[in-house]
Amino acid sequence: MTTRAVITLPAAVKAGEPFEVRATVAHAMETGYRTSDEGARLPRDIVRRFECRLDGELVFAADLFAAISANPYLAFWVRASKSGELTFVWRGDRDFEHRETRPLAVA
Known part of the structure; x- marks a missing residue:
């Protein structure tokens, strides 16, 4: 399965000025409270943690719970003083982990 x-x-971005970051990941999400057509409980499968790091330093993190929607969308603000690399990591149940990086140019 490709995520x-x-x-x-x-x-x-300008040095020291806050800028908005928006991130979403494709993940079906299953709360663990629903049952299948046969009556068996469907196992929980959610994204439980999101982190954003700038050159290895944590700049934003969120712990997510069963009430989060499928394909969780997050928007947050970051301030940077120098160019670097933003790393985004989503972790969840069933050993789910997805990682992406983006360059950040600071003027």
Whole structure:
């Protein structure tokens, strides 16, 4: 199964000024509360943690729970003083992990 993420951030930002980052990952999500047509409980399968790091330093993190929607969408603000690399990591049940990187140009 191929996981797809969509990450939106400005092409370039000014040093010290906050900018918005938007990120979503394709993940069906199953709460663990529903049952199959045969009556068996469907196992939980959710994204449980999201982290964004700038050159290895944590700049945003979120713990997610069963009430989160499928394909979880997150928007947050970051401030950077120098160019670097943003790393995005989604982790979840059933050993789910998806990682993406994006360059960040700071003027």
